[in-house]
């Protein structure tokens with residue numbers, strides 16, 4: 606199986622649960638820079654409607670070829686979400702999903718790009734991205750890779766392991782174990 610399709614086995618149930626499972630959504634938000642807005646609603650429908658791409662799932666394939674900044678050039682956010690709090694403040698979370706067999710390239714270009722892209726899109730969203738006021742980053746990864754990923758982890762504010770999800774939300778951890 607290709608890396609991309611293994612990644613999907615992790616990313617897809619996580620994206621699904623962000624919509625379907627309010628306790629999971631709150632838990633993820635509570636680990637992010639936007640912990641104070643853990644009750645925010647998720648804007649998956651608005652993301653889809655704005656993007657008007659009938660084939661892509663709302664959370665996948667978010668990138669732009671238009672901006673050539675270090676955050677955007679040739680880079681993609683694995684799992685892209687936008688939330689709205691009670692004051693109509695909209696914030697995005699750009700998540701990297703690193704399935705356990707995957708690795709970061711040592712040049713650090715991919716991990717460094719995440720916070721740059723998050724801020725770039727909050728300032729001036731690409732045409733297909735729903736406008737939002739603030740943005741941050743996160744990563745879903747295996748605890749077994751913590752040491753290997755250490756040089757990259759600081760670029761991701763919300764750090765969540767698959768093992769934590771398996772323990773706390775076993776019903777949604779449907780990936781191969």
Ligand SMILES: [Zn+2]
Pocket residue numbers: 672673674675676677678722725726
């Ligand atoms: Zn950019």
